[in-house]
Amino acid sequence: MKVLVTGGAASGKSEYAEKVLLSLAGSGEKLYIACMRNDSEAAKKRIARHRALREGKGFVTIEKDTGLGDLTERVRGTSLLIEGAGMLLSNEMFSPNPAGAPENFSPAAGGQGLSVKTAVERTVSGISTLLQAADQAVLVTDEIFSDGRDYDELTMAYIRALGEVNRRLAALCDRRVEVVYSYPVEIF
């Protein structure tokens, strides 16, 4: 079973995603792939919150901020929680020197990171490979599409790119759920 969990900021989606994975997981290994970078105070706070949430639930944490496909063999046969697609895409798009990036990558607008198209492909292929290799998996992603605001060109490109990533990965999952202030809403 593969489940996509989406939701807005502070919607309770991480906690819900853990609950779903724990209900699916058997006695096998439970892996948590943490894609968030530890590069700001806000990120550190979030990471600490997520760590506290996971504590005592038996997860092995792997930090991997780009190139998820590298972990394919590692995740085979496990129960997998990936947190999350939004962070991963942002890392793939905005890293000055993405780990494992092809040598001939063309920088996105702003002169940093991969081209948007390459970043989308790396995000989708990395995650989908892991979803296929794991026995069961829950993928967390972000709803960033409804604040009605316009941003600079690169941010708008990121919004469109995450829309594409979400659509493509949702199509590979058996269940899709939006979490609204801690309550799940099935997306059919």
Added chain:
Amino acid sequence: MVLIVGGRSQGKLDFARSLFPGIKESEIGDGRTDSLPVLQSSKVLTHYEALVRRRLSEGQDSAVWTDEYLKVCPEAVIISDEIGSGIIPLEPFEEEWRESTGRLLCALAQRSESFYRVICGMGQRLK
């Protein structure tokens, strides 16, 4: 307590009126404009997200205030805009508002007797 959330201009207050036809206009407090004492005695508290923002700008968290409000008014109807589905704000205040509104609404949803999300005027019951 009944919690009603949804995007802007989705008809949340009208939906509340349809759930509780006896609501009088004088019983509706607006988190954008009404004073705390007025809100405290309002059966319906609309724009909860704006109240959280106002208090945050004065350096106050809203968890304790909300507890006290619910003690006075356990049958309250709380209405809030959903504000979390955008890009992470660059300004720390904006991010703190978004984060704290989300956590407060998660806690309210857990405590509520019923929880609705309104889209296009239609209330979807989540709890």
